[in-house]
Amino acid sequence: MAQPISLSRYLTRAVEAQHIDQSLARLVEQLARAAQHIAHTVAGGALYGVLGEAGQENIQGEAQKKLDVLSNDIMINALDGMGDAAALASEEMEWPLLTGTPQAPYLVLFDPLDGSSNIDINAPIGTIFSILPRPQNADFSSPQSAVGAFLQAGTAQRLAGYVLYGSSTVLTLTFGQGTDSFTLDRGRAEFILTQAQRRIDADTAEFAINMSNQRHWEAPVRRYIDELLAGKTGVRGKDFNMRWVAAMVADVHRVLSRGGVFMYPKDAKNAAKGGKLRLMYEANPMAWLVEQAGGAASNGTQRILDIEPEKLHQRVSVMLGASHEIQRLGQYHQQ
Ligand code: F6P
16 A cells, blocks of 8 residues: 655655645644644634633724634744745734745745634634745835835735645645645544545536625625526426535535535625625635635636725635636626
8 A cells, every 4th residue: 555645745745846845834834733723722612711802803894703812823933934935914913924034035925713602612623825926026024115125916926835734634736737635643643645636527516605695795695696506497408406514624625525606705795895705814825725626616707816906904705616617707797
């Protein structure tokens, strides 16, 4: 039987093949370490006293959960002071954190705990991360001035990934050579490659959207979903099934595992903010993972990865997964 491939071995091979450099490999090792720590904390749940509200709000104006705050601290502890990242940006922090090594080659962004509403009901949650190159002319004189360095389109990402804390802990990543998944072997305390080169079929019969927002949707999304709901009796001529985990990591993991479409469109309720999901922390990394698996990701009118960010905490409309479905949504938006 072939030897299982550990994340460390996989990264060593990627460095040898010159797909990534040592710095990037070290950052991934640290991200994986942080993920193990978060997985352990999540698994402790009520026993560790980590459930419930933290009693404060984040920059997004959302009530923070204890696990949001704890996971953010774990990520920072793992990445700060390593010398490989010049600054860190988190969905939970208003401004980037300067690591004190401004010459370091990379910037790391993360949503430490995605799907917070699932924490207290023991349902799947996750961590999303991405790594950008540090621009030559970056200004790290203050956290505020450092924002400019992060405002790069998703096409500039050097690495993107997520960790899903579900019935098992799965880490999925890409550095532009396909999308690969690793499962945490708790006994050995290491991630083992379990699904290499994931593929998303161009067609599907499954979609994910929060249906309670239906009355707020824009016309193209309403038309698209109406057609899916009409099933065999409508223009699509086949029945569609619906799933909604309410944690983007878990919904995207399902799309990578068995296909489908995931959508959180801009609607009348979230239009003033530009959408619900964050471009830099959620949409960009997921869009790249999906594209690297043969899927597509768009805001309806533009490829997500081509969007030039204007703000660190920018929100965006997200539609991703089966490429024929994303094309169809694009056509409906054009019409
Ligand atoms: O980051 C926001 C998030 O938790 C996503 O992970 C998830 O897809 C979405 O919000 C769930 O939103 P809703 O509460 O509308 O179901």
